[in-house]
Amino acid sequence: MKSAILTDLTKCIGCEACALACKEINELPVSAPMNMLSAYTWSAVEHRNGVNIRRQCMHCEEPACVSACPVAALEKTKEGAVIYDAGKCMGCRYCMVACPFGVPKYEWDKSIPTIQKCILCHEKALSQGKEPACTSACPTGATIFGERAALLREAQKRIDENPGSYVPHIYGMREAGGTSVFYLSAVPFADLGFPGNLKEDPYPKLTWKVLSKIPNIVSTGGVLLLGIWWIINRRIKLQDENPPSV
Amino acid sequence: MKLSLPKPTFWTMVLAFIWILGIYSAFTRFYYGLGTATNLSDQFPWGIWIGFDILVGVGLAAGGFVVAATVYIFNLKSYKPIARSTILTAFLGYLLVIGALLFDLGKPYNVWHPLVMWNPHSVMFEVGWCVMLYTTVLFLEFLPVLFERFRLERPLRIIRSITVPLVIVGVLLSTLHQSSLGTLYVIVPDKLHPLWYSGILPLFFFISAVAGGLAMVIFESYLSARAFGKELEFKLLSQLSRIIVVVLSLYLLLRLQDMGSQGALKYIFDFSTESIYFLIEVGLGVVLPILLFLTPRIRNNTAGLFLGAVFVLTGFVMNRLNVAITGMTASAGVEYIPSWMEVAVTASIVAAGIVIFRYAAKYLPIFSDEEPMGVHQPPLVAAGKSGKVAMGILGVILLAMVIGLGIGLTKDKLPDPGMRIEAAVVQPAGSLKLPDPIVYEMGESSPGAVTFSHENHVDPSAPQCKTCHSGLFKMRPEKAGALGSIQMDLLYEKKQCGVCHDGEQAFNVEDNCEVCHVAAE
Known part of the structure; x- marks a missing residue:
């Protein structure tokens, strides 16, 4: 199944239990601030305009970071997580540039740094059939784990049943081609620092449109250049052999 | 040279x-x-x-x-x-x-x-x-x-x-x-x-x-x-x-x-x-x-x-x-x-x-x-x-x-339909979901087991999880083991429960054994 997370911002009390649980399971330093994502905080709770906003990797259906990585260190798993292999990474940071949500972070203070981001507890929970640490810790059910399609239905149901309580938008359903982390909110997402106007087409498509032309460019270009060289040289050769008679 | x-x-x-x-x-x-x-x-x-x-x-x-x-x-x-x-x-x-x-x-x-x-x-x-x-x-x-x-x-x-x-x-x-x-x-x-x-x-x-x-x-x-x-x-x-x-x-x-x-x-x-x-x-x-x-x-x-x-x-x-x-x-x-x-x-x-x-x-x-050596070569x-x-x-x-x-x-992988994860039940959100009571078994020379109840410690209208987590007590059950064992010595030193139970913020642990410890029958 494809797993996902639904975070209902109207139900979040800002206790940061999710952020703490994340730090515990991933052995991240608790001293790093928990109100913004960093190499040492993969799950954060930001307090903005009176709203508590849980931040984490969106685990896109077709992630820009995965397509950007030159060594395939990032991977989208069957279970839905976008995971990272530090052993492959060469540290080019193109994933950070490419991610439309600005999620991957870097260990700038280390001499041998790696990319750091939420991996949906892939190894420690998801692959063992358990739910991620963050959702299991949430005391209000503001952030819940489940099957992607079921969570989308649940989100739509909440909007339909309480139209006054939510802006009619499931953030993450269409953004960047669809993600695995959805948000519901009473306040427009643009006011909460969520990137607005994101493309609804997956981002990797943009570069693939160009890259997929390479075989054509190589074959056409190669033939063209060889042809030009052959024609020009043959003409010069013929001219040299049979100088135009006077 | x-x-x-x-x-x-x-x-x-x-x-x-x-x-x-x-x-x-x-x-x-x-x-x-x-x-x-x-x-x-x-x-x-x-x-x-x-x-x-x-x-x-x-x-x-x-x-x-x-x-x-x-x-x-x-x-x-x-x-x-x-x-x-x-x-x-x-x-x-x-x-x-x-x-x-x-x-x-x-x-x-x-x-x-x-x-x-x-x-x-x-x-x-x-x-x-x-x-x-x-x-x-x-x-x-x-x-x-x-x-x-x-x-x-x-x-x-x-x-x-x-x-x-x-x-x-x-x-x-x-x-x-x-x-x-x-x-x-x-x-x-x-x-x-x-x-x-x-x-x-x-x-x-x-x-x-x-x-x-x-x-x-x-x-x-x-x-x-x-x-x-x-x-x-x-x-x-x-x-x-x-x-x-x-x-x-x-x-x-x-x-x-x-x-x-x-x-x-x-x-x-x-x-x-x-x-x-x-x-x-x-x-x-x-x-x-x-x-x-x-x-x-x-x-x-x-x-x-x-x-x-x-x-x-x-x-x-x-x-x-x-x-x-x-x-x-x-x-x-x-x-x-x-x-x-x-x-x-x-x-x-x-x-x-x-x-x-x-x-x-x-x-x-x-x-x-x-081209000192290649002048007479038909060039290319x-x-x-x-x-x-x-x-x-x-x-x-x-x-x-x-x-x-x-x-x-x-190579684009297709999702494998055989893959199954035990899905967590989608819970209707609403009231505060607190963990079940945690039972601490009797230690040596203990007057009785202690049952910790979140309900008694958390105000559902304004929960302050951070007061105890994750500095005093780990949140993940599998991690709780290490810090999960409560020791009275530490409590007297104002650690663990003793941080609050010091007689000022909450009742003193020294004089109130029976409030927490329930003697075995």
Whole structure:
């Protein structure tokens, strides 16, 4: 199944239990601030305009970071997580540039740094059939784990049943081609620092449109250049052999 | 030959100064990490090492493939006198770019990974491969100079016979990665300012690299002529300037047309920071040199030619920096100004390039258009046996590239329907979901087991989870074990429960055993 997370911002009390649980399971330093994502905080709770906003990797259906990585260190798993292999990474940071949500972070203070981001507890929970640490810790059910399609239905149901309580938008359903982390909110997402106007087409498509032309460019270009060289040289050769008679 | 230190002239002093700062910066970068040496951040992960060293460095080396194609494929032999120095510049340029890349990569020792860990969907993967292959091609194109210098006739003949396939591969690889540097930014439509973002950035990068590379040929020929007292190939360079006019005009037209179709023209004159940088880039770097080179009086004058080339180069450098830095600033939300150490490393690399070029020019036959040993060879027509072999190899490489890409395309995994995860039940959200009571078994000499209840400790209307988690008590059940064992000694020292149960915030633990401990029956 494809797993996902639904975070209902109207139900979040800002206790940061999710952020703490994340730090515990991933052995991240608790001293790093928990109100913004960093190499040492993969799950954060930001307090903005009176709203508590849980931040984490969106685990896109077709992630820009995965397509950007030159060594395939990032991977989208069957279970839905976008995971990272530090052993492959060469540290080019193109994933950070490419991610439309600005999620991957870097260990700038280390001499041998790696990319750091939420991996949906892939190894420690998801692959063992358990739910991620963050959702299991949430005391209000503001952030819940489940099957992607079921969570989308649940989100739509909440909007339909309480139209006054939510802006009619499931953030993450269409953004960047669809993600695995959805948000519901009473306040427009643009006011909460969520990137607005994101493309609804997956981002990797943009570069693939160009890259997929390479075989054509190589074959056409190669033939063209060889042809030009052959024609020009043959003409010069013929001219040299049979100088135009006077 | 006697080794001696160069005389301390003004320029050697400047060089020494730059390199000392560069060495210090290099040490800092590799010992303490990127964060200490650079002003890069999570918001701004790419700085001048990418924007200048890579984007500009590769672009300005474009003269190499343009001139190589002109001489060897289009057979315009009149350009041969500038071919060698141009190819040397390109070769050095790529070596320096690779050097600079090692500074920027977080794990430079993994730089070879793209060779074996493939991701054909990645633009960076393509750039990496092309740069590696093209640097090899440039090395082979440069080899004849070394062979001539050391009078190695046989190798010289072999390498000459494969010149044409080499140049063709070189042109293809250059076309691919010059444009790919632009493709890198195609994936950031929301981050790059509309004055620079375009779906056809790769085309713009390619065309501007041709213009920039040609301007670099003029720039460097002029300086070498002065430095080495050689005669300037003036007629050739003047012709190049006319080609630059055509290329730049095409570039300007395409860019304006593309901006028009994207509705970005309105940003040109809004006099934001971006618009000012854009106006300088296009005004000084594109429009002005077109006008200069169109004026015969300037074109036919050495200084005028040089000046025009300088403007083209300025525009080129600004364009790459605008894409990498100016255009990304607004979306990043932070301003990036390179640290002095970033500048020192870049300056050291540029200085190294100049020094190596000087020495190469001094000791290698790069300005001689004569071919001391190959004059009577029918130059490039008869490819011979080794030429055919090379063509074969070229074919195999092309085939491998196509097949590789094909495999990459079909590798797209389909979801496996057999995969199952025990789904957590979607719970109706609402009331506070508190964990079940936790029972602490009796320890030695304990009066009884203790049951901790969240309900008694948490005010559901204003829960303060952080009071106890995760400093005092771990939250994950499997982790709780370690800190889960409560010890009365610690409580008396105002640790664990004792932090609050001190008689002031909550009841004292010393006099209230029976409140928590329930004796076994």
